[in-house]
Amino acid sequence: MGSPLKKIPASRAMLGMYVRRIEGKWRDHPFWRRSFLVADAEALKLLRALGRQEIWIDTHKGLDEEGPASPQPSPELAPATPDAPSAPEVARSDFGDDIVRAEAIRDRAKLAAKALFEDARMGRALRMENLPSVIEEVDNAIALNPAAMLSVVRLKNKDDYTYLHSVAVAALMMALGRRLGFEGAELTELGLAGLLHDIGKVGVPDATLNKPGRLDPLEWASVRQHPQIGWDILRRESAAGPMALDVCLHHHEKTDGSGYPHKLGGEAISRVARMGAICDVYDAITSDRPYKRGWEPAEAIRRMAEWQEGHFDRAIFHAFVKLIGIYPTGTLVRLASDRLAMVLSQSGGSSLTPTVRLLCTLPDGEPLDSMEMELEDGDDRIVGIEDPAQWNFQVPQLLRA
Ligand SMILES: [Fe+2]
Ligand SMILES: [Fe+2]
Known part of the structure; x- marks a missing residue:
């Protein structure tokens, strides 16, 4: 049961397709609505004129590509939506549709993250076979509507924090990566690095991770070991790759050299680890935890801006603020x-x-x-x-x- 959303070049549009979104800024093209059924020859002509610009079609609401090629079906003969589902649709906005779809993708990704943590806890090889397809789904959702995907991974309850935090960091890293020009296999690696960054937390007692209060020095020392524990786990996994190892080991380093485990500073911290640090902190402070309520996203961005000196890479943080916004989704x-x-x-x-x-x-x-x-x-x-x-x-x- 795949996603009904599919990205195709505008030149391959056909009558009866339902266009959910046109890539790029919507005012750059002649369609005043962002979602519509391609119901007449005029609309089809305008759409095809966009050429290689990509469009997202919704194959539940309209026709799919497959079937006999019909290069230019006659508008009179082409029924608007011959196979359109007659089941009553929930009256939801397109944004609402994207949220519901993003929630389903988030839940599948969460199960994959849970399996990884279970394997790590048992000392087994990690089940990583289906991670690329899970990550691809998240990446598609981000390409379609980053605000929807990022808001559903942020709104988490306390119980499934660890797994959803992993999914959230994966989604944030891919969304940020897209902004910074990463593409293709690199985006998948970023997603994988996000999913795996805290795998070493299996080596920290739950009572410490969920302690509602200040950690004593011993507990704090145990928490600070999770990057190294994670690295030791991932080193044995050929599917993990160098980026995942790097982000796992160095996502708690700070640009002024005051982070852990290696007190790296500035350029000594790789770009992806600096991205990881920002995504990790943002998700952690916007989430409800047993010991504190999460901050609203706008408040989180404001606080992070205060800390950025010495903690985060300035240029990457600015790209991150552009991604999340001064007034983030849900504000x-x-x-x-x-x-x-x-x-x-x-x-x-x-x-x-x-x-x-x-x-x-x-x-x-x-x-x-x-x-x-x-x-x-x-x-x-x-x-x-x-x-x-x-x-x-x-x-x-x-x-x-
Ligand atoms: Fe961490
Ligand atoms: Fe984390």
């Missing part, structure tokens, strides 16, 4: 028009003008039609951040809508 914001909205995704332009979904008016809380709005257009602007708890909003449910 509740107050608009100048006295309306409350939730941030869905970052726009191509400034991180101050994301795409939002309108929720209600202020101060009376009158619900608004859940309309999406691109603040980049300049029709409204953000004037503040609001606490979802104060408004009784459940962000995960809102994202799924």
Whole structure:
């Protein structure tokens, strides 16, 4: 049961296909809607004119590529969606669709991570055969909608923290890698490195990892061994590769040389390990733990900006902020028009003008039609951040809508 989403060059578009997204900035092409059914010859012509630019088609909502090639079917004869499912569809936005799909991918990746940790705990060879396909799924989801994938890996409950943290770091590293120009097999390696970076935690007692309070010096010494323990485990795995070994061993190094285990500084820490350090800290501090509630993403970015000197690579951190945004996905914001909205995704332009979904008016809380709005257009602007708890909003449910 594969994903219904498929990426093809626009030149191979056909009538009856359902286009979920066009790669690149949507205003660069003549379609005003980002998702649509290719229902007439005119739309098909415009779409094919995009040539090698890639499009994502949804094969559940429209036709797939396979079947007899029909280079230019007559629009009169081509039914709009001959095999379109007649089952009632949940009325969900495209963003909501992406969230639900990303959740399924996250759950599969979490099971794969769990198996890895179980094997490591038992001292067995790690089951890594299906990791490339799991990572490819995560990477596809990131290519389609990074905001959706990154928000579903962030929202985790305390019990499955270790496995989901691994998946989250994998997703963050691949998303960041895409921004920094990594591609192909390198992206898969980044994902693998993210999934495996904390495998050495199997050598630290659970009571220490989940301790609700300050660690004593002995416990702290035990935690600090996890990069080396992980490296020892991965060294025996031919499928792990040098990037995974490197990130595992050095994701707790800091650019000023105050990290562990080797007190490496600056350039002595590889680029991928510096990426790992940023993704790891961001996910750790935005997650709920037994001893503390996670920070909201916007707050996490603000704190990390304070620490960046000496801790993180400046250029990589800036790319990371661009990825997550000043107002990350799921942030509740107050608009100048006295309306409350939730941030869905970052726009191509400034991180101050994301795409939002309108929720209600202020101060009376009158619900608004859940309309999406691109603040980049300049029709409204953000004037503040609001606490979802104060408004009784459940962000995960809102994202799924
Ligand atoms: Fe770690
Ligand atoms: Fe970690």
